[in-house]
Amino acid sequence: MSYRKTSVAIVNLKFKAITMIEMLVALLLSVGLLWAISNLYAQFYQNKVKQNELLMLQKESHQLLTYLQQHIQHLGYQGYARQQTNFHLFERDKKRYAIDLNGQCFIFFYDLNHDGCLGKRATKYAHCFNRHTNQTKDLAKEIFGIKLENRSLYIYDKNNLDHCSYPECGQLLNACREKWRRLTSEDDYSVERLHFEWLVERKLLHIDLKLRAKKQKSLSYEVSGLVYILNH
Numbered sequence: 001m002s003y004r005k006t007s008v009a010i011v012n013l014k015f016k017a018i019t020m021i022e023m024l025v026a027l028l029l030s031v032g033l034l035w036a037i038s039n040l041y042a043q044f045y046q047n048k049v050k051q052n053e054l055l056m057l058q059k060e061s062h063q064l065l066t067y068l069q070q071h072i073q074h075l076g077y078q079g080y081a082r083q084q085t086n087f088h089l090f091e092r093d094k095k096r097y098a099i100d101l102n103g104q105c106f107i108f109f110y111d112l113n114h115d116g117c118l119g120k121r122a123t124k125y126a127h128c129f130n131r132h133t134n135q136t137k138d139l140a141k142e143i144f145g146i147k148l149e150n151r152s153l154y155i156y157d158k159n160n161l162d163h164c165s166y167p168e169c170g171q172l173l174n175a176c177r178e179k180w181r182r183l184t185s186e187d188d189y190s191v192e193r194l195h196f197e198w199l200v201e202r203k204l205l206h207i208d209l210k211l212r213a214k215k216q217k218s219l220s221y222e223v224s225g226l227v228y229i230l231n232h
Contacts, residue, residue: 057221079114086128105147
């Protein structure tokens with residue numbers, strides 16, 4: 001019997017050992033990469049938070065300004081059914097508005113329900129006053145006031161003059177010093193500035209409003225606008 005001669009090849013595998021220095025370099029590179037990624041994410045997150053805060057300030061500022069413009073443009077308006085009207089009881093120097101000396105409080109009134117009186121008549125043809133005493137109700141629905149106090153906005157919401165008599169009714173336009181209801185919350189932003197100024201008396205009013213974010217105190221947003229009075 002014959003046997004085929006076979007040859008066996010011996011493969012000598014050589015592995016290069018990883019040195020300690022190479023491991024440290026790789027580790028440092030990995031740590032550096034992780035730090036760069038985390039830093040990039042942190043910057044992205046901070047920018048997103050700032051952007052959201054700024055958008056919130058813009059939204060709130062423009063909503064507040066629009067609210068003021070929508071009401072102030074009707075300042076002093078009175079419906080045509082003016083029999084036995086009570087407007088004269090609440091006017092001061094024939095004015096139906098008042099701005100304080102600092103321009104931070106503005107209070108005014110107009111005939112929102114078009115019945116010719118300030119407040120609501122008891123019936124369609126009822127007198128609005130009797131012997132210099134007011135006879136209407138729900139006055140607060142036709143009186144509008146806003147002021148800046150302790151970095152918040154406050155609005156007038158009182159009905160304490162429903163049965164006032166002259167000259168008590170005339171104190172309405174002095175109400176800026178009274179306690180009003182808070183309109184804005186301090187959780188999201190503070191009000192840095194609110195200022196009213198006549199550019200043309202009883203015709204053109206300038207409003208300036210500035211808000212500052214609570215979470216990102218370096219962020220603020222200022223908006224200004226004009227109001228054309230429609231009834232003068």
